Amino acid sequence: MKKLLLTSNAAAKEVLQILQDEIVVKLKSVGKSDDAWMVVQTQNHDAEDSLLKWGEHLGVKSILQIAFFQGAGRGMVASESIGVGEIALEIPESLIISDELLCQSEVFLALKDFNSITSETMLLLWSMRERYNLASKFKPYFDTLPANFNTGLSFGIDGLAALEGTLLFDEIMQAKQHLRQQYDELFPLLCTNFPEIFRKDVCTWDNFLWACELWYSNSMMVVLSSGKLSTCLVPVAGLLNHSVSPHILNYGRVDEATKSLKFPLSRPCDAGEQCFLSYGKHPGSHLVTFYGFLPRGDNPYDVIPLDLDTSADDEDGTAQSVTTSQTTHMVRGTWLSRSGGFPTYGLPQPLLSHLRAALGCDIDESTTEADIKENDKVVLETILSIFNPMLEALPEQDDSHREGASWDVKLSLDYKDLQRKIISSIVTSCTSALENF
Numbered sequence: 001m002k003k004l005l006l007t008s009n010a011a012a013k014e015v016l017q018i019l020q021d022e023i024v025v026k027l028k029s030v031g032k033s034d035d036a037w038m039v040v041q042t043q044n045h046d047a048e049d050s051l052l053k054w055g056e057h058l059g060v061k062s063i064l065q066i067a068f069f070q071g072a073g074r075g076m077v078a079s080e081s082i083g084v085g086e087i088a089l090e091i092p093e094s095l096i097i098s099d100e101l102l103c104q105s106e107v108f109l110a111l112k113d114f115n116s117i118t119s120e121t122m123l124l125l126w127s128m129r130e131r132y133n134l135a136s137k138f139k140p141y142f143d144t145l146p147a148n149f150n151t152g153l154s155f156g157i158d159g160l161a162a163l164e165g166t167l168l169f170d171e172i173m174q175a176k177q178h179l180r181q182q183y184d185e186l187f188p189l190l191c192t193n194f195p196e197i198f199r200k201d202v203c204t205w206d207n208f209l210w211a212c213e214l215w216y217s218n219s220m221m222v223v224l225s226s227g228k229l230s231t232c233l234v235p236v237a238g239l240l241n242h243s244v245s246p247h248i249l250n251y252g253r254v255d256e257a258t259k260s261l262k263f264p265l266s267r268p269c270d271a272g273e274q275c276f277l278s279y280g281k282h283p284g285s286h287l288v289t290f291y292g293f294l295p296r297g298d299n300p301y302d303v304i305p306l307d308l309d310t311s312a313d314d315e316d317g318t319a320q321s322v323t324t325s326q327t328t329h330m331v332r333g334t335w336l337s338r339s340g341g342f343p344t345y346g347l348p349q350p351l352l353s354h355l356r357a358a359l360g361c362d363i364d365e366s367t368t369e370a371d372i373k374e375n376d377k378v379v380l381e382t383i384l385s386i387f388n389p390m391l392e393a394l395p396e397q398d399d400s401h402r403e404g405a406s407w408d409v410k411l412s413l414d415y416k417d418l419q420r421k422i423i424s425s426i427v428t429s430c431t432s433a434l435e436n437f
């Protein structure tokens with residue numbers, strides 16, 4: 001808009017100015033209700049202050065400060081009001097931890113001929129060691145990293161038990177099993193082959209898991225100046241928390257001219273307000289597993305996946321030629337539905353079309369209103385027959401389960417509440433639609 005305003009003629013300028021003002025008003029209203037985070041005053045900032053000083057010394061430019069937030073650890077706050085398009089943070093490429101940096105490390109030199117080890121795994125092993133390297137160039141960065149990440153991968157027995165029966169339980173178990181298998185393939189083999197580099201006391205399962213959680217919860221995809229897309233750790237920027245209505249959305253390419261990674265704002269951030277990044281379009285289950293939190297506010301990527309099997313006769317109609325196909329539909333909370341026009345009851349149109357076809361309730365221009373209602377009754381009853389048992393399997397928990405519960409149990413209960421909220425909105429939408437028929 002700013003560029004257009006500079007180059008347009010007077011008549012167009014007037015219209016563009018009105019449009020820009022309207023957009024700015026809309027942007028300012030986004031996420032306001034989610035921004036009211038409580039700042040915790042009583043934390044020791046020494047390590048974080050050293051990190052900022054170290055960063056500034058090496059070329060970091062920032063109009064953000066570090067603060068502590070209840071339930072989210074550290075986060076970054078605007079020290080002055082920052083407008084759309086302004087750069088909140090700029091990190092020199094030389095401070096980015098990527099596989100390009102790895103090439104100069106001992107870990108790389110030792111493992112480069114092990115062709116089964118990917119550069120991601122090498123980076124993981126590098127960070128596991130670097131955490132304990134007193135002479136590391138990145139010491140101020142490693143010094144500020146949490147001792148425990150508390151992601152889903154660290155859930156204890158009680159946290160997992162509280163998730164039993166949910167898809168998240170399977171997701172976490174599979175992810176953990178995969179990591180354990182990876183660890184067992186690497187160790188003790190590497191300690192035996194390279195005892196100087198991979199010390200037994202450093203290469204423990206706990207330290208390996210810590211490094212995995214570091215990369216899952218703190219890495220970003222960055223296009224480096226070489227043009228290569230790499231998974232990277234970005235000191236200082238790694239302190240930005242995530243929101244479903246973030247201020248920073250468009251980042252991830254090192255600026256050729258300045259050789260730095262810039263974080264421009266897509267919506268304004270007032271002085272003193274927490275400045276949020278988008279970690280990507282992740283559902284709550286992914287955020288719990290790999291980041292250890294559920295965001296505030298409505299997450300449009302929270303869905304209940306529905307696998308539907310369809311058996312259909314082939315065109316020749318012979319009983320022998322039956323094809324089966326499986327489609328997966330993602331169903332969101334019906335309160336998030338924005339669709340107008342043809343009734344969707346807050347449900348995704350592809351799911352309704354799929355069920356209408358599968359149940360022989362197809363609608364075209366010639367279908368009468370009475371037939372549409374009769375057909376939709378069958379479709380809605382089918383949806384209820386799927387979601388009602390899901391709701392029954394998630395009974396409401398009273399608050400006594402939360403009192404004194406550990407962080408993982410609380411997170412599991414929050415996740416189940418969220419699932420229940422989505423499923424119950426689907427059940428309520430279908431039920432009230434049927435009542436109105």
Ligand SMILES: C[S@@+](CC[C@H](N)C(=O)[O-])C[C@H]1O[C@@H](n2cnc3c(N)ncnc32)[C@H](O)[C@@H]1O
Binds near residue numbers: 290
């Ligand atoms: C990239 S780090 C951000 C800095 C982090 N808060 C810290 O103190 O190190 C990602 C981690 O921050 C936390 N986090 C990020 N966004 C959050 C949010 N909206 N609510 C709660 N925790 C959040 C989670 O623990 C997540 O794994």
